[in-house]
Amino acid sequence: MDTNQYLEMFLEESKEHLQACNEQLLELEKNPDDLAIVNEIFRSAHTLKGMSATMGYEDIADLTHEMENVLDAIRNSKISVSTEILDIVFSAVDYLEEMVMDIEEGGTGKKDVQELVTALNRVETGQSAIVAPVMETAASTLAVEPLKRDTSALHYDDYELTVIGQSQEQGFHAYEISVTLREDCLLKAARVFMVFEILEKSGEIVKTKPSVEHLENEDFDEVFTIVLISKEEASSLEAKVMKVSEVDQVDIHPVMDASLTTGQLPAEPEAVSVATTAKETGKEIAVPQKGRRATNAHNANKTIRVNIDRLDILMNLFEELVIDRGRLKSIASELHNPDLNETVERMIRVSGDLQNIILNMRMIPVETVFNRFPKMVRQLARDLEKKINLEIIGAETELDRTVIDEIGDPLVHLIRNALDHGIESPAERLAKGKREEGTVTLRAYHSGNHVFIELEDDGAGINKERVLQEALARGVVTEEIAAKLTDRQIAELVMASGFSTAEKITDVSGRGVGLDVVKSTIESLGGHITIDSKEGQGSLFQVQLPLTLSIISVMLVNLDKDIYAIPLSSIIETAIIQTSDILNAHNQKVIDFRGSIVPLVNLKGIFEMDGAREKEEFQSVVIVRKGERMAGLVVDSFIGQQEIVLKSLGNYLQNVFAISGATILGNGQVALIVDCNALIK
């Protein structure tokens, strides 16, 4: 079978399922008794197994199969969740991720999984030997099931009983739906799929007979049975299922009382008691709700998958349009034709809306970056022997894809840093009277035209004395400067290059090449990072990022014959000042701007152009800021505000001083974009 056309879909979905596994496993670790979670993981693993087997990736299928067995054992209460088991399952997921990555990079997805398979096997069988007789019954039921396939009675295991019981308490109905397909039905699996799809929209499928696997393989005659939990009436369900072609007959019986049904099972009193105790303690109250939530999500998301490349192409085309829009606008303003002006106005409005839509389409939630952190934190916390609770807030905050792509690594670094240097060891924390478990909060939110990502920890905070000493010792600052630094400035010294205060260098973070890289990456994205730290109470790293990197608003200015663009995001205001108001302070020209002393930067001087206009009576100044510091950029004249498309200068011209990129103006000329961050030291 030619599977190439499905490969992309396979990769996408595999990644989603693996991510789901990861999340649910972490969840399971927190609530080891919640069998609903196990079920979720099982479902993901099962889908993955099916997909990979179809695509011919045997190793993935084998490994997921073993994983499934372990999960199955857990949900049948044959084994109980423990850290050891989770570790093995986690490493299995890791392996799977590696294999999927390998396939994505054009590999075969083969990997030696034998060791893990054995480990999983051991978990599954090794411990089931010790379990109580209840489990034996369960096991034997499982074994018997295929033989009894023809009998109409269904039997339920503990888990299913609990779910049914719980949902009935919550006002859901449980139905046994027997669907009979026509004898001449050709695509049985397809019909089954359609029936499933319909039913999944109305409720939660608890059980099928024969098993899903058999159904998928068309390994049944004409009849199959589904146990569904739903709020809908039997008759409406029946009508819905009957709409599927080639369905001959639908019989729906309510499952009256879950415990009664179990009576049909040989010797199952213990199972019932398990079900009832679960009911009493109300451990699984979340189950039916969860099902409902999933159903809602299913209905609400009417989405299509679009390849990101296509969105990029759309964006590129739109950028071209933005350039022409600028050109058209300038032509229209020269011609003074009212009709033309009106048309151009309209076009500008429409294309402005279009721009918003396209930019929005490229926005993806930061969740895609955040979702790998819980697992990373778990692992790191164990490596560092610390107790750490990671809280993620605002994962749904959306950011442009270009920013998302770049922000992952800096955040990893910050988190590692917080875990390694921020949070103290449990003993130390207790000694300081803090809770043993450290909390690291990752927060994302929108504010104006920016997105803020904050990482807060309740750890040791930054030891200012030590930072200062270190900075002096390493020549990052001189004594004179050090004396004047504010607390925040001292804290931010840790981001200077060649800095590391951890007493011992660990694998996790800290060779002094970390935070400065973080800082420069964030600044290259047009954002900035600040640190707030209270010694003994923790640190707050705040990263401010622009919403998008592709189209930005700028102020165009003249410098000699050239036009330069200054990002609006860094401009506070523009001013025209009298040359006589310029003061001299230590060879630095400054002005008094609304009560604060602002240094002046002569852009022409910086850019080595001639003809500084110092003789003139007035000077045009753009006041820009970087964090809390300001500077006044002296330019020849202002042109105006414009939306421009950001273009890079390419790989040949890397690191041009004080230039962050270029753009193409309406007349086809290239204008350079001034990097204000580089101008403010």
Added chain:
Amino acid sequence: MAEISGSTKEIKVIVFQLMDKEYAVGVDVVESIEKLISITRVPKIPSYIKGVINLRGVVTPIIDLRERFGMEVKAIDDTSRIIIVSLEEFEVGLIVDSANDVIDIPVNSIEPQPEVVGSIESEFISGVAKVDKRLLVMLNLEKVLDPVKRVTTDEI
């Protein structure tokens, strides 16, 4: 083509002029040849990089080859051309006095020893080809362009 014996194997090159000498680069790296369009100066970069142009929506750096080779600088005129070359990592334009020929030269006419060339550092040259009494200097573009990259990054 593989069947053709070594003596007749040919490569296609673009011939251009600088001062009174003729140079050649393989067509495979040349994207296009442009007439001069307005160049935006970029501050604080080596003087042989004239700036950037808008090449159909792509911002492309432009290098004056005369200056790069330390030759006498000539004002840009109507015959001047920009040869856009595309290397693995980037595209740049090279300003040359004129570009007017695409010819096939036999591979075996290229001699590796560039003794005849005095004014250009020999590292920029991958060989010299003699075709019908014309002497073509084959440029080693990696060498011509790579050091520039290093200079710009080191400067900062």
